[in-house]
Amino acid sequence: MKVLVLLLAVISLSSAKVLQEDEVCKVLLGDDLIAEIASYESAVKEILKYVTEGEFKSKTYNELAKFVDKFGARPSGSEVLEQSIDYMIQLTHDEDIHDITTEELEVPKWTRGEEELTMLEPRVKDMALLGLGRSVSTPPEGITAEVIVVNSFAELYSLPNSDVEGKIVLYDPIFTNYGETNQYRSQGAVQAAAKGAVASLVRSITPFSINSPHTGSQSYDEKVPKIPTAAITLEDADLLRRMYSRGEKIVLSLKMFSTYETKVSRNTLIDYKGTEKPEKLVIVSGHIDSWDVGQGAMDDGGGLFISWAVPVILQRLNLKPRRTIRSIFWTAEELGLTGAYAYEEKHRNEAENINFIMESDEGTFAPLGLVVAGNTEARCIIKEVLKLFKSINASTLIEDESPGSDITVIIKKGVPGASLYNDNDKYFWFHHTEGDTMNVENEHELDLGAAFWTAAAYVIADITKDIPR
Amino acid sequence: MKVLVLLLAVISLSSAKVLQEDEVCKVLLGDDLIAEIASYESAVKEILKYVTEGEFKSKTYNELAKFVDKFGARPSGSEVLEQSIDYMIQLTHDEDIHDITTEELEVPKWTRGEEELTMLEPRVKDMALLGLGRSVSTPPEGITAEVIVVNSFAELYSLPNSDVEGKIVLYDPIFTNYGETNQYRSQGAVQAAAKGAVASLVRSITPFSINSPHTGSQSYDEKVPKIPTAAITLEDADLLRRMYSRGEKIVLSLKMFSTYETKVSRNTLIDYKGTEKPEKLVIVSGHIDSWDVGQGAMDDGGGLFISWAVPVILQRLNLKPRRTIRSIFWTAEELGLTGAYAYEEKHRNEAENINFIMESDEGTFAPLGLVVAGNTEARCIIKEVLKLFKSINASTLIEDESPGSDITVIIKKGVPGASLYNDNDKYFWFHHTEGDTMNVENEHELDLGAAFWTAAAYVIADITKDIPR
Structure with a gap:
């Protein structure tokens, strides 16, 4: 009975709020x-x-x-x-x-080349990946390095630089909403590079996967080295997280190539x-x-x-x-x-x-x-x-x-x-x-x-x- | 009212049936x-x-x-x-x-090699694929051929052989249940080869996809030529189906390589x-x-x-x-x-x-x-x-x-x-x-x-x- 009374009170309160808003609109x-x-x-x-x-x-x-x-x-x-x-x-x-009018403007042209990610330790496994927009290439021979896995920038910052230097950083944040989780894709490379990492990977920004990597844009900061950066699948991120949690040493080999130039494109305006x-x-x-x-x-x-x-x-x-x-x-x-x-x-x-x-x-x-x-x-x-x-x-x-x-x-x-x-x-x-x-x-x-x-x-x-x- | 009476009748009938089964079990x-x-x-x-x-x-x-x-x-x-x-x-x-006992037996070892499927016409597009178990390889240069799209074996059989000869057959059956749809994966190559096709593809046996190809087993018939066979994604099967329905000529280039041998493996028996x-x-x-x-x-x-x-x-x-x-x-x-x-x-x-x-x-x-x-x-x-x-x-x-x-x-x-x-x-x-x-x-x-x-x-x-x- 108490619950019912409370419920009725809540309902009448929220109706009151809606009525108030509607009243304001009516006057305006x-x-x-x-x-x-x-x-x-x-x-x-x-x-x-x-x-x-x-x-x-x-x-x-x-x-x-x-x-x-x-x-x-x-x-x-x-x-x-x-x-x-x-x-x-x-x-x-x-x-x-x-x-119909078109308006020309200069646009970025980032072109994905060959991309390859292979786990070398603790066992050999190819992993699906998609380089992130504007990512630089690796050297032709690729980057082979140990991985550290973090869930957040806070966790990354809490590590001594010596733990990060020369490593590949994997950001493994569980998807909450796009705005919140997306920062690890858009800012991950910059933050990892500032700590001395040689490349960064991010768990794809999605709540669901069938081993599907998700690309997206990211930006560099002129003040820190530009390191290659890519997204991997939820499945592989979870695999690496489990191995890392078990204390296993993980070594990845990353090769990714791309070109960057600018071109002219057009906005299109149709007026009725x-x-x-x-x-x-x-x-x-x-x-x-x-x-x-x-x-x-x-x-x-x-x-x-x-x-x-x-x-x-x-x-x-x-x-x-x-x-x-x-x-x-x-x-x-x-x-x-x-x-x-x-x-x-x-x-x-x-x-x-x-x-x-x-x-x-x-x-x-x-x-x-x-x-x-x-x-x-x-x-x-x-x-x-x-x-x-x-x-x-x-x-x-x-x-x-x-x-x-x-x-x-x-x-x-x-x-x-x-x-x-x-x-x-x-x-x-x-x-x-x-x-x-x-x-x-x-x-x-x-x-x-x-x-x-x-x-x-x-x-x-x-x-x-x-x-x- | 009529509906209610009917419903009650159905309910009492089905209760009767359940009771009957339960009665039988009780006696047995x-x-x-x-x-x-x-x-x-x-x-x-x-x-x-x-x-x-x-x-x-x-x-x-x-x-x-x-x-x-x-x-x-x-x-x-x-x-x-x-x-x-x-x-x-x-x-x-x-x-x-x-x-614990193990029992040795001879098992097939089919090893997937490089696989590549590219649409050449009406435009160039790489397509995800997974070769099917036991599939033979293509020649080193691959197979380049026009595609015909069918929904069923009945549709394939209804075509004159001359329509199929030298073509790649794509089976595009919509998933109903595994048992029913699966036949196009397990028997597709044999049926297509019997009509003169040079390779066969099948829409992956699944109701849902994020561009994910599904492999699986298939068998050949010694009486017809063995042709290469692979699964493609729902997305690409639908794309090819739409293009085909619009009357566009579709040309695919398929390369797939594999090896087949036998090895010894073991069943494992644990007795309690x-x-x-x-x-x-x-x-x-x-x-x-x-x-x-x-x-x-x-x-x-x-x-x-x-x-x-x-x-x-x-x-x-x-x-x-x-x-x-x-x-x-x-x-x-x-x-x-x-x-x-x-x-x-x-x-x-x-x-x-x-x-x-x-x-x-x-x-x-x-x-x-x-x-x-x-x-x-x-x-x-x-x-x-x-x-x-x-x-x-x-x-x-x-x-x-x-x-x-x-x-x-x-x-x-x-x-x-x-x-x-x-x-x-x-x-x-x-x-x-x-x-x-x-x-x-x-x-x-x-x-x-x-x-x-x-x-x-x-x-x-x-x-x-x-x-x-």
């Missing part, structure tokens, strides 16, 4: 705006129906499949990335959309012109480059194609918003948001005109809502817009200061924006692996994603009120 | 035997407690880890397999169990002698060899170790059954149940003495019961024994004429037996891949498995009544 927005947003119900329904049951059904999946099957991986700086950009431009022209405030922009986006493994279907083919679909669907349905919708295909995201930084710099003086900026770069599984950065009033407006998506369970608003990847560069300058919140529990199983292929994608979920993305952008671009800052 | 077994089996409750409890909470807690997992970490994969005919057999014998001696009927045997078993990828932790390190644990736990607890418990570590299971066939032949004249034969070779996840081959009375007895495992939800009896792998060779001769029924939904995700490692195993589930396996074997070996045939 006013009845007229709330009614105006609600009036988009039929437009949203029309878009949903056209994409999930009508002529556009399965088109997002099929076009994505044709695209990734044709080009495969599209690493920054590669010829194939440029060909894939040309293809997307042509695909857009084919839809009779011609307001606004009828009343054409200078005001609602941006939808995904990145067109991918890692050099897999097909880049999930990261970020899905985001690319639902963003491509926005002007296409709106034009096909003859829905013309007040503001311009700009669909951007970012280039060179994977090696440091290069395309986004170039865009921000080039368009800095027009930043006031970005009404809202959206990106999908964490999967296009079933859409659930938006992860939003913006002030209270902005969030209230987006929350009201999301109510239009109750029929597909995509009405959730998550608050986050830096949602998305590329768009954080612009959001940090004070622009409100959002990333797609979707049912992506298994995203990191496939992220940056050979397994990032069409097999991860689902036809109906991509339809829902394209419909949601299009309708949300349309409503935000069409309502009378700008998204406030 | 008699109250005394039922009471006798029930009287093992305290022995079962003692074993469960010792293994899951007492001194044996985590030992199965830890010993398995030490074993697979030390030896890794243990393919048939290899030196390392023989070393691993020696190790298991020593481990058993260390437990002060010395009634019965007190009253030492000549009567209850056999528990698993196979010690593995594929040449991964660690063979799941297939079949787990089965090996829970079977090793049976005499060890019983001796530690001083539980002495009436009949002898024989723990067998089969050799060379993966290339055609070679160890089991040799054992059956050698011991054919003592087959009457095998009271019951058990094997665990489909995972050692949480135990759920037994998959039993035997007549009605035999199944009634086992069902009664399984009632002792209600506390760990391992009381389910599944009827199957050929449970297990090695033991089917002996069960087919009329010997009653069972395999471990366990919570192995994800078994085929890892089966015959580099992902078959300790990461698949769970400490507590292995404890439950070892306890269940030991207690079930003990009760069957100790009850007054033989398992009838």
